Amino acid sequence: MRNLEKEQRLGRNGIENLCIKPTFNYCTGEVQFTFFKLPKCLIDDACFWGLSIDAKLLYAIFLDRVSLSIKNGWVDENGRVFIIL
Template structure:
């Protein structure tokens, strides 16, 4: 097969699964196969849809439905391989623990809780995932005042220094999902205000926007 090149902004016309960079670069996730990482990205995207549809249990946890047949289709794998990949992610089957499956019975598909990969990132005993969870519960966007209360920073969080420029608005994309768009002067101002908490603020905002479908 012979593929054509991308020209100008052709690459922006597609939709993408967002694979968090930390799943590729951090040693904590080295045991996962490439299929498992791709599947997690697919499941992660589905959580945003579940949030919009109010698929939230009594403990305020988002859950999804992603059948074995869907796994086979999205990965292009056999039934046996699809089961193996799911098991890699599920702690109850000896996996890493990025998902938790709950049986519904009566022939219904399993409910899947997609676990927060950011919850293993902490600094000084501070779990930044809990900060994002609090934002979801209140259904409010994080404010500078909230972020100022967070102490310390995490050197393991990649700052995503604007790999994908937005030429239309003169902004660059930041955050784990590359969905926080800021101009250089805005970055400078935020860093002056937040100092070491800047990276944490961007990651929290990025995770919040991804889960709610909002834009910044």
């Protein structure tokens, strides 16, 4: 009987008021939730196993910057892409 009273006091499943309720939605909007793309081959292929995680992350950052530069048209007359860091 005491457990039932406690459950009714706390909510329908007994833990409603005990859970932490987030006040911010992290998965909405491009500005709030951005990410870097890391090619899967850098993880899976044996030829890249010797690369450090830092090197793989740096590659992902440069890849992101190159795509932004292409989007903005920062390409010279020879087709070389410029990036700004």
